Amino acid sequence: MKNAVGREIPDFLLKDGKEVYQGKNYMDGKYLKKASPCTRRYEKPQESKIVSSIAEALCQVGAKSGMTFSFHHHLRNGDYVVNMVMKSAIEELGLDDITIAATSLGDAHDPIAEYIEQGKVVGIQTSGIRGKMGEVVSAGKLKTPAIIRSHGGRPRAIEAGEVHIDIAVVAAPTSDCVGNCRGIGGKSNCGSLGYAMTDAKYADHVIVVTDCLVDFPNMPASVEAIDVDAVVVVDSIGDPRKIASAAARISQNPRDLMMAENVAKVIASTPWFKEGFSFQTGVGGPSLAANLFLEKYMDERGIKMGWAIGGICGPMVELLKKGKVGKVIDVQDFDLDAVNSINQTPGHYEMSASQYANPANKGAFVNKLDFVVLAALEIDTGFNVNVLTGSDGVLRGAPGGHPDTAAGSKCCIIVTPLVRGRMATVCEHVVTVTTPGDCVDVLVTDYGIAVNPLRPDLIECLDNAGIPHVSIEELKEKAYSIVGRPDDLQWEDDVVAVLEARDGTILDVVRKIKPLSLND
């Protein structure tokens, strides 16, 4: 069945009430019956929940084959915990038939690819998938199609009971002996633990893995002891160098800077750019650099930003410290400046993934967002964005909060170079739709700006400000005139991944890519 972004969704996926994507806000007003976990009572006072090993913790919570394990990705590419826990479950306890439900997965989790090939890990639910795992899933080696969700779609699915977490694992930079966790104060600090919060509340069992045990009570706790079954102390939960980079530096690349300047110009041309406006930006070159130019416009107009959300890094903390933004609320921290600021700098708060972006709760932060600036691997003439699959059709990306912020914000700006190497970023049809075009408003490239025709109000804003813009078709043609028009990808029928829209409908599927053969 074809969905609202023109993608053919196979019928076998449309069961148990699953629908195809119908357009934004389709689920508005509908009711949600929240799932509840089945948790163990610890009535008898416990001095400590510390157990000697991950295997022991798994045994204590009754880990079995067929269970779903959840993880969060605050340790980013420095994470050791997913691999440690899976090794213990599969190699020590001999479990199989395992589903990994992670907020995101990356290159750090290459060893899991082996368990997928062995058929021990049979399900993956995640926002991001990269590296070897992306390759084996794309090759059709995972028993069930991977489910890709946005950061807001995941807590929605958990609350709706579409994902039932048997065991949630919290990678905690610090914990006390009963499992009050924080993202700071240890040796592998990551700042916010926002993505772990929903998991811990909805899982049957919660295991905390830490490399820094601190005195009870570890306050203010991000994940609270009231939800934790066991605490394991290991030598190291991650590689600090890969958890938080020294400081996200603003790009000096003239191309990035030019695009960033145009992003700021577009923002400044709209009616929402006024005292107290709200803003989110990614950490990619031109997205992050937009901070710099936005600050100039704020100074010129004598206005301040009311609040900023998102994954946060140094330049935004800098604005907070300078008093140019009222509050910063974050679900994840990207560099040491942000890690060292959360819950320390006045006005810098932590939030859960649900509070950040869940479309099914009663008002996530993204719904109050004026502007979001996002990147894209590809964007097509319907303004549909792909941030998941590469030009070879292989899984190597992450929707993250992209679809959530795009849908919630008043003005969603995509900033990307027109071409990357031999690839046209602006194209006829994206490989995979990860953010639907009805949520995307403006495209800023190094070769020009295009506004979604669904937004005549924004077209007027740009015209009034004298900002030149062209149609997205013109940009596409320009891109093809530079790098050529690629041949269509060759797919097999097997679905290897299902791309869920944030509301739970199906936005797209990724099929198995035909192996490349040079003999044809």
Next chain:
Amino acid sequence: MIPRPKPERFRLRRTMMFMNAQKPGLIKDAYIYGVDSIMLDLEDAVAENQKDSARFSLYHALKTIDYGDTEVIVRINGLDTPHWQEDIRVCVAGGADGIRIAKCESAQDVKTVEEHVLAAEREFGVEEGRTLLMAALESPKGILNAYEICAASDRMFGVAISGGDFRKCMQTKFQPDGVDMLAARGQMLIAARAAGIQCFDTVFTDLDDMAGFETEVRQNKAMGFDGKSLINPKQIRLVHEIFAPTEKEVRQAEAMVSAFREASAAGIGVFTVNGKMVDIAFIPGAERTLKLAKACGMYEGDLV
């Protein structure tokens, strides 16, 4: 093949951005930054043993990339090198809009280049006189001969000073107030205006010192330069902002030009606009202001 329109001898040249002709990543789409002219360099940016490969890169860029309205000029190697003749052939064959003569010291230098350009135009079937010239003055002798250089050819559209070499010759170095090159800049400007061609200031090399850059560009404008050479796209916006006329200047120029056109149609030579006397002498300046305003997006009328 991309056909380029015939170059305009006098056009807006607020910014000229240097880039190594050998770097495809830089030159493939340098027009996106909105610079008025790009200066593809075969001279100092290219190592001695890479001159040939730079020429190939330059030729194919000129032939395959649509630079649109952005003027494409090439800086060739000095006349004291074994490279300049081949440089000229490549520029002309590729259809560059203009050639910048490095280390120009005399009218004869301009004439020598002009002869070779003409020969190349004949060799490659390019319209005779199409290829424009500008001279870079890099030595005290060049500055002293500025007027004869500026007036040496009908192809000459402008002259520029090259600060690095000039300061070395003068045994001075960069001064924030510009006193190191004040006399040279002044003499060159007078010569250029006397010969009726444009005049461009040298590059500002400290990319991190945007305040110093702004001071220099403001002085350039105050002295009467037409534009400035740049080394990085991030310098473009400031120059365009500073060289832009004020809103008041634009309105005044618009009023003068339209009043003048009406008056001359009615056979009147002298008249007043907003209380000021205006005659034909004011009009070229007012028209220049309007052209500049149009390029800056400040004027959308049809008087220019």
